[in-house]
Amino acid sequence: xxxxxxxxxxxxxxxxxxxxxxxxxxxxxxxxxxxxxxxxxxxxxxxxxxxxxxxxxxxxxxxxxxxxxxxxxxxxxxxxxxxxxxxxxxxxxxxxxxxxxxxxxxxxxxxxxxxxxxxxxxxxxxxxxxxxxxxxxxxxxxxxxxxxxxxxxxxxxxxxxxxxxxxxxxxxxxxxxxxxxxxxxxxxxxxxxxxxxxxxxxxxxxxxxxxxxxxxxxxxxxxxxxxxxxxxxxxxxxxxxxxxxxxxxxxxxxxxxxxxxxxxxxxxxxxxxxxxxxxxxxxxxxxxxxxxxxxxxxxxxxxxxxxx
Numbered sequence: 312x313x314x315x316x317x318x319x320x321x322x323x324x325x326x327x328x329x330x331x332x333x334x335x336x337x338x339x340x341x342x343x344x345x346x347x348x349x350x351x352x353x354x355x356x357x358x359x360x361x362x363x364x365x366x367x368x369x370x371x372x373x374x375x376x377x378x379x380x381x382x383x384x385x386x387x388x389x390x391x392x393x394x395x396x397x398x399x400x401x402x403x404x405x406x407x408x409x410x411x412x413x414x415x416x417x418x419x420x421x422x423x424x425x426x427x428x429x430x431x432x433x434x435x436x437x438x439x440x441x442x443x444x445x446x447x448x449x450x451x452x453x454x455x456x457x458x459x460x461x462x463x464x465x466x467x468x469x470x471x472x473x474x475x476x477x478x479x480x481x482x483x484x485x486x487x488x489x490x491x492x493x494x495x496x497x498x499x500x501x502x503x504x505x506x507x508x509x510x511x512x513x514x515x516x517x518x519x520x521x522x523x524x525x526x527x528x529x530x531x532x533x534x535x536x537x538x539x540x541x542x543x544x545x546x547x548x549x550x551x552x553x554x555x556x557x558x559x560x561x562x563x564x565x566x567x568x569x570x571x572x573x574x575x576x577x578x579x580x581x582x583x584x585x586x587x588x589x590x591x592x593x594x595x596x597x598x599x600x601x602x603x604x605x606x607x608x609x610x611x612x613x614x615x616x617x618x619x
Contacts, residue, residue, distance in 0.1 A: 315476045328472040331511050356601050372603035377413035382612045386589050388548045389619045390528040392498025400614040401427040404553030405595030408450040410438035411602050422457040430458050433553045434467025434534030448477045455481050467534035468510035488515040504532040516545050536592050537573050543588040550590040555579050557594030561606040
């Protein structure tokens with residue numbers, strides 16, 4: 312595993328990421344952008360399940376977690392080449408695969424009917440933040456077999472860098488502070504991706520965008536949109552993220568109780584903009600801690616790029 316990661320990422324990045332994971336992986340307090348990490352709290356599933364059972368909402372919340380919706384997001388980009396007009400990106404985020412079998416089955420049902428040019432996976436493949444991930448890889452391989460064309464991804468705060476060889480072997484090109492050019496006709500855009508910026512904090516936008524010419528369109532994948540300021544001032548045209556789950560358990564009117572992030576609430580889900588940068592925060596297709604959702608249905612998103 313170390314040899315594979317050294318060859319793929321370079322010795323320094325691989326050892327740095329593995330060392331940070333070892334130091335911080337299972338912490339409940341401290342580390343990352345938030346002081347308290349509920350997903351690492353051993354009693355969190357029990358507490359949430361009990362609260363929902365006492366209110367009579369547990370069964371409904373379980374069913375809601377499997378009702379994946381397809382959302383469409385037209386987005387106009389100033390520097391988008393004309394040849395990319397209508398180019399469509401399918402975004403799938405926060406699958407937490409092995410915890411959300413019902414949502415994964417529904418996702419597999421939906422995928423054959425979708426038309427898109429490119430698919431991006433914006434992190435949190437694994438259910439827990441530590442431990443084995445073989446079950447995740449097995450479940451994700453089933454999803455990958457129903458995805459067409461090129462698939463790119465980034466790691467989230469639930470993910471270990473040890474997953475990278477397995478993810479890439481199944482045809483998911485991981486972007487770890489890297490970018491790739493995407494060509495269509497006589498035009499070109501750049502797809503960049505950063506490593507986790509929320510918990511392990513190993514993101515590097517400067518490195519990811521180093522090969523992107525300043526006058527060309529850049530789309531950045533980040534598990535968390537919390538780096539929106541850095542991205543906007545780095546000249547990113549579109550930021551695609553997830554992490555928040557839109558709150559997952561929300562009050563009526565889709566008002567989130569918590570977003571578990573340092574984000575303005577108006578950036579917590581759906582489309583938004585900041586300065587000249589467009590952004591989108593996916594509420595995710597899976598659920599965290601428990602497969603439950605209230606007033607916040609799971610989603611996959613089709614982003615249709617348009618020229619200004």
